[in-house]
Amino acid sequence: MPENSSAYSGGPVRVRFAPSPTGDLHIGGVRTALFDYLLARNTGGQFILRLEDTDRNRLVEGSIDKIYESLRWVGLEWDEGPDIGGPHGSYVQSERVESGIYADAANRLIKKGLAYECDCTPERLERVRERQRATKQAPGYDGHCRTRDPQELADSRAAGNPIVVRLMVPRGRTANFSDEVRGNVSIKYQDISDFVIQKSDGFPTYHLAHIVDDDDMKITHVLRGEEWLPSVPRHLLIYEGLEIPRPVYAHLPVILAEDRTKLSKRHGAASALDFRDAGYLSGAIFNFLALLGWSPGNDLEVMSREETIAKFSLDRVKEAPALFDRSKLEWMNGTYIRQITVDELVDLAIPFLESGLPAHAPRPIEAARVRPLIAMTQERMKTLAEAPEAIDLFFEDAINPTPEELIQKKMDAASTASALETSLNIIRDFEPFEPEPLEVRFRALAVELDVKIGALFGSIRVATTARKVAPPLFDTMVALGRDRTIERIENAINSLESAAG
Template sequence: MVRLRFAPSPTGYLHIGGLRTALYNYLYAKQQGGKFVLRIEDTDRTRYVEGAIENLIHELKWAGLSIDEGVCLDNEKISEVGEKGPYIQSERVKKDIYNKYATELIEKGYAYYCFCSKERLDEIKNQQKADGKIPRYDGLCKGISLEDAKKRIENGESYVIRLKLPENRDIVFNDLIKGKITINTNDMDDQVLIKADGFPTYHFAVVVDDHLMNITHIVRGDEWISSTPKHLFLYEAFGWEKPTFVHLPTVLNKSGKKLSKRNDDASVEDFRLKGYLPKALINYLALVGWSPESNEEILSLDEMTAQFSFDRVSKSGGVFDVDKLDWVNAQYIRKMEVSELAKLVKPYLLEAGFIDENICPYRLELITKTFQESISRLPQIVEQSRFLFENVEVESEAVEMRNVAHIDILKETMIQELNKIDKIDEEVAKGFMKKIQKASGFKGKDLYMPIRALLTGQVHGPELSNILEILGKEEILNRLS
């Protein structure tokens, strides 16, 4: 069975590039009738961020990417589902899963104990940099016999376990996106596999875990290409079946640089809080580097799954265009049922103080429907509707409309018609302007633009009948006066 995993490190909140990696893993797994696994790689304890695992799970669930196996939340507590756990690497360390494999490599001659101090390693790297060379371990401890190494360990010396790479050997692999890739071992480092604190490094744990969890496809960012030969050598050393590798192009900002947490709104939480819909964000994110055969731009998760192929993923980085995301999000907003959209915009209207918690559902939906076509993000409804609830600056064009020669006739006609009714409901609102037209003798722009200017301070905007109904009789009379 095809099995793919998303294996983030809890060093911060979920990045938008990480969500795309998770999405591509999910799409391929589902298309192939396989499993989508969530594993947490937290062996680097110095960079661990409290709450990051919970955030990762929350944001994946919000985005609609449900896992088949791995880490989940049960009543807001971190839990696991599946038979190949633990799915958190620090928990796997406690079960001593990795050391036996490291020992096996040493016994086979594919790894060795290294006793070099941090000071010596820093000195080597600094000298190599000064000489214009690529910093890498010089292999000093590679020649220590296994017998001598074990004696030094018994005497209490601190050590790490390093991978013993062969010299001048090409390691070749075929990437489903990048094609054939060749890297020579002379350009690689004898990677640390087990650190001095007993924790495995990413490069070791990822191979052991992927093998034990029967992962068939490794789909990750292309920054890991240079590390892949080390991983392949480990598969070979153990005699394990190698997975298929897929390295995704980088997500870039408009400047063509990698989308970063420091310089861009790059966390999934940033986009959620800005009022983007999960389906719209997922839809757009899929297109940052991948193009469906149908060339459609608006696709459901099921439609993306049906069409997804690594053959149509670009080799070069995809630009994350917020303007295009806004357009996609607007399409989803316009297609939503008004009742569902009303629930989503209500918190923003409440925070602005425009409505109260007990607002009539019909009135809330009327406000929502009025601005549904004009917003691309949920919070925008506040600025769009502000003129209904507060005094706003009158547009210069509206000032002119408020001073047309026949403005007093329009005002007086409206007041007379309003005094004939108890309230403005939907039926009254739809026929109200026809009555003003008939009674005043004005029509078209001479009618609608001055009245809109009087009531809203604008000359263009949403359906006037909706505005009349939302404002109501008393507020309209107040504004006319």
């Protein structure tokens, strides 16, 4: 039985996502934020965004905006945060330091004899570690300053030596606690050395800062990656020392790439914005990420945001690492592309068309112009990034199909040329120039010419698109327009004749 349980007793939760502004927001971070969001919305609670920037050396310019942008793109709106404020601000740790809340907490722990100051130099720490390696002992701080004479420390401080505060980890005790996804866990304090809670620059470490802030912000549930699980005993010690109730813990499974190593840049897109730029839809990412470590317990996979919120619960989060299956994401994105309206798809596709369509296509890309083209390729697209290549054939001035491509099964250059010639004559003054009537006429033509429908349509398709795979033929003709259709077929006949001649 866990000796240490949380004060939470049901009802709306308060959860926070607390990234460090140290670069792009990794997709794993977004997944954590998503689970926070889902839990908050499911229980009618609050989702809070907080910036943990206590490591002054790792700050990366611009990453805060990227965090906002990533979260908003996926649709994870926060209820309190650095940019929108809230009753428990500031929501940026570095801005909270001067209020003294972290130093106060550290001092309280020192006064109670649960923490102590330490002036060990990095060099000494390195020597200790070396010795431990040599004697095959567990690496970690040796507790040297636990028993230092207070006067000695005071002198050291006066001499300008950097001082940190370490928590005194009790030997012989065991931390027993319950985690919402892993169940009961027990870890011996034996294996944990006295860790730093306040750095020599006066900033708290994560261990101290997040606890002080979570308490101040009335956080009820802590959701984070499972890499934090072994740190829980340290945190329990701080909660105990500060006499504040601990939150409910849920350590989420890591996300692995297909090669079973942690998903990273190496595997291509890894940050949320990478996925946006690769042409994935926000809804698809939301849906896919929700399934990364969680499932509703039935066969449902494609779910709306509302459904996901309604069904989400921590006890259905999986313990095993979640594997990021890109081919499944592609499939899911395709289903989302097919679900939205043509107009929505056009809006989403235009940025991709602006950059991906041939240079001579008129800019800016007009929605009305590309709408019919997008409409006929919608169900063939898996990502928005495929939009340009799906419709660029409509923007080419001249296409040059080879005779080999034009000539279909059981046909030769002469019969192909003559079939195209006949087709051309029909197209020149066929009315109305619309898909259905055209199809009826050309089906009849195949019979008249005694060739397979597939062969006739195939050579016309190659003649008009220079592709074997293209949108439906008569939609293509109409989209191309009568004049350009004629031009392209004439061009194809010429190439057949010059090859034969």
